[in-house]
Amino acid sequence: MTQLSFLTSKPWIWSFAAAMATWVITMLFTGGSSFVGLSQATLTFASFSIIVGLGQMLVITLGPGNIDLSVPSTITLAGTVALKLMDGQSSWLLLGFFAALAIGLAVGLSNYALIKLLRIPPIIATLSMSFIVQSSAIWYNRGLRVKPPKVLADFTTEATFGIPNLALVALALSIFVWWLLEKSVFGRWISAIGQSPFAARMAGIPVDGARLMTYVCCACFASVCGFLLASFSGGAALNMGTEYLLMSIAVVIIGGTAVTGGNSNVPGIWGASLFMFLVVSMLNTYGFGAGVRLILTGLIIITVILAASRPSARAR
Amino acid sequence: MSDHDTVVSVKDVRVQFGAVKALDGVDLEIFAGETIGLVGHNGAGKSTIVNVINGALPPHEGAVSYGAQDSTTKVAKDNGVRCVFQELSLFPNLTIVENARLMHSDLGGWNWRKTAARLMREMLDEIFPNNSIQTQSAVGELSIAERQMVEIAIKFLNVTQAPKLVILDEPTSSLDATLAEQLLAHVRRYVSEGGSVLFISHILGEILSTSSRIVVMKDGKIVSSKPASEFSVQSLVETMGSVVKKSERKSARSAVQGSEQTVLHIPSGKAGGLDFNATRGEIVGLAGLGGHGQTEMLLDLFNKHCSNWVPEKQQNVAFVAGDRSLNGTFPLWSILRNLTVSNVRALARFATIDAAREDIQADEWKKRIEIRTPDIDNPILSLSGGNQQKVLFARALSGEAEIVLMDDPMRGVDIGTKQEVYNILQSEAVSGRTFIWYSTEMDEVCLCNRVYVFRDGAIVAELSGDDVTEDNILAASFSGVAA
Structure with missing residues (x-):
């Protein structure tokens, strides 16, 4: 009985269980030969979803209707601009990084300005912002493919003590977000807003200020992800953000964060991101065709969400 | 036929x-x-x-x-x-x-x-x-x-x-x-x-x-x-009007009289309305029929004194909700978090909430206001309505706020709880807080030092001291009575 309540009170357990199971099944097929390779690849690729997922989770915590659909285009624009500015020069690394952050800041501010000033729902506001940002990326990029500075390319593809550097970056950011949500005043505020914006307002919380900060945070996480992704893959591409639209939302939901807001879950993002990558590689290893692979991915995701969506028994 | x-x-x-x-x-x-x-x-x-x-x-x-x-x-x-x-x-x-x-x-x-x-x-x-x-x-x-x-x-x-x-x-x-x-x-x-x-x-x-x-x-x-x-x-x-003896009321009414120091002043918005004034240490009642602008005034007051964008250095107004599920409780949270939410900034060091101090404050208020629960970490919804309401009072009073706005907070609360809360309000008013209390219950309105009666969104009468009686309030709530 106590074990059962432990399971239901920790919704992120499910995403880890699913990730473990998929990992084991894949290992069984390859007979353990790909142990290091698969693990490292998984951690590396999952890092990108973790970083964007963290931002998206903060926004989803704000409650029903809050979502940021401008994530993929922010990734693209941040990656494009940063790489073009650095122009392959390692000495300009910091400039590129801060340019990416500035793009995140600008997108976040504009998102909330649209939501607040024009009073349009976040789903529409961030989607329209996404078109503007994507168009800027196309206009700025013009098909150029600039190589990342050597230092950066090495950093993003290498590992420290067998753990990919990217996974360490994702870990650091996750600890920061965990602190933000669990320990900080700001986290208390956004959780309150997610449960009831009106009650939060009347409790003296600066609701608009906190929401603005959250949208800015989300866009900054996306721009950092874009910066790293472009460096990792040897250059920015105009479609590099596309898969992170659904991915960022999926990892949040599978990770056990309440879609209805007010309750979020950092460890779950990890489990879900690892799982999402492992499912694809498992089905690849077993040699399924593209169609079957997509259907199975969908079915597996639904199963995990069903298992994880039991209501939590205890208040926080 | x-x-x-x-x-x-x-x-x-x-x-x-x-x-x-x-x-x-x-x-x-x-x-x-x-x-x-x-x-x-x-x-x-x-x-x-x-x-x-x-x-x-x-x-x-x-x-x-x-x-x-x-x-x-x-x-x-x-x-x-x-x-x-x-x-x-x-x-x-x-x-x-x-x-x-x-x-x-x-x-x-x-x-x-x-x-x-x-x-x-x-x-x-x-x-x-x-x-x-x-x-x-x-x-x-x-x-x-x-x-x-x-x-x-x-x-x-x-x-x-x-x-x-x-x-x-x-x-x-x-x-x-x-x-x-x-x-x-x-x-x-x-x-x-x-x-x-x-x-x-x-x-x-x-x-x-x-x-x-x-x-x-x-x-x-x-x-x-x-x-x-x-x-x-x-x-x-x-x-x-009711038949409750007037002498009983008078003795129950707050002994405190507000000081001279004005803490709030609102000029009348509508033609024919009266100005609103509140002084330090006073319990001001808002009366009249339900929905004649009392809640709107409280919300306006709150919004004027509490920014929606920038965190306030010091929060000087607090709000106690009457409709708990609308703008009072946070249903996913424990009693503890519901109690401290308005005050977390004061309990934090370097933007990190000090859990130990949070526990101490919650325990102190649990004892002071007698929240009946075996464990303060239980969900807020495990409490009865009256005890949830006490948590909201504790939330408002545990902070530094000098002005407490109350939006008919005793709706559906049992009589025992009401008495306990009345006593706390009295003692808090003595120590210098100002309460602005909208109530639909005549007994409560009669506890106030001064009462403003609302009709059609404006203040139509101000009663103070011994004039705060049910008859006077009723007469002002219904128009067609010579003032």
Whole structure:
């Protein structure tokens, strides 16, 4: 009985269980030969979803209707601009990084300005912002493919003590977000807003200020992800953000964060991101065709969400 | 003969919401050809009896029957009972004609739009001559007064079945004097033709001039039911008042008197209204009938003193909600988090909340205000309503706020809890806090040092000291009384 309540009170357990199971099944097929390779690849690729997922989770915590659909285009624009500015020069690394952050800041501010000033729902506001940002990326990029500075390319593809550097970056950011949500005043505020914006307002919380900060945070996480992704893959591409639209939302939901807001879950993002990558590689290893692979991915995701969506028994 | 056809008969009806007896044995018979004026203060049971008559609320005890003999159908609507709601029941995205169709299922058939448009045109012109409402316009485009006119016209509409009883709940509150007079004239005409009307209004002049019989309710009971000619404005107000001894009240009232130091001042917004003033250490009551601008004023005050963008250095206003699920509790959280949410900044160091200090503060308030729970980490929803309310009080009082706004916070709270909270308020006021307390309960209002009475969104009377009595408050809440 106590074990059962432990399971239901920790919704992120499910995403880890699913990730473990998929990992084991894949290992069984390859007979353990790909142990290091698969693990490292998984951690590396999952890092990108973790970083964007963290931002998206903060926004989803704000409650029903809050979502940021401008994530993929922010990734693209941040990656494009940063790489073009650095122009392959390692000495300009910091400039590129801060340019990416500035793009995140600008997108976040504009998102909330649209939501607040024009009073349009976040789903529409961030989607329209996404078109503007994507168009800027196309206009700025013009098909150029600039190589990342050597230092950066090495950093993003290498590992420290067998753990990919990217996974360490994702870990650091996750600890920061965990602190933000669990320990900080700001986290208390956004959780309150997610449960009831009106009650939060009347409790003296600066609701608009906190929401603005959250949208800015989300866009900054996306721009950092874009910066790293472009460096990792040897250059920015105009479609590099596309898969992170659904991915960022999926990892949040599978990770056990309440879609209805007010309750979020950092460890779950990890489990879900690892799982999402492992499912694809498992089905690849077993040699399924593209169609079957997509259907199975969908079915597996639904199963995990069903298992994880039991209501939590205890208040926080 | 036709004078004594019963339209609705309510026999010994009782309705109870939790510990509150909303209706406590009510007998009411409404005959064809009469206008009944229904008056009473907040919580007297007016809305409950209306809901029982229109069939929305089945009584817990007692019986409601329609028509002279046992009617074949027990449904209010099929017996010609129509209700004009205070909160309009129209669909803003549909046209007037379409709204009429939704309300009248018999308005169907080939070319119903044309029939509906004709009927609505006739009815609007009959009740409100010279109106300029187009029956094809969407309700959302109309002004509030026009919507109210449409709502009334739809309810009086006779498609295949004539309305027998029309319930008008504060129908003139959004109409100007001319329109109100037209409506009242129509009511008299309709009643003289054999219909009957149940008329609720806070304007006693209307009630006296229009009704044939006046029913006065108090505490879920009918305390008086006499022909209108036997009432005057003065006697109506007296009948609505309660019989609790005044000496008892006086002793309970706060001994504290506010100091001279003004902490809040709001100039009157509306013509004819009074200014609002509050001084340090004072308990200021906001009274009047529910929904006459008291909550709006509290929300305005709060928004003026608490930024929505930048965290305040020091929070100087706090708010205690009355409608807990609307703007009070955070349902996912524990009692502890609900209690400390307004105050986390003071409990934090380097933006990190100090869990130990948070626990200490919550424990202190749990003891001080006696929140009855085995574990403060239990979910907030595990508490009874009264204890949840105590948590909200603790939330407001645990901070530094000098001004505490209370939005009818004792709604549905048991008497024991109320007494405990009253005592805490008194002692907090002595130590210099200012309380602004909107209450729909007369006993609470009479505990205040000073009371502002609201009517139609403005302050119409200020009572202080020994003038804070039920009679004075009632007299000011209902217009048509010489001030």
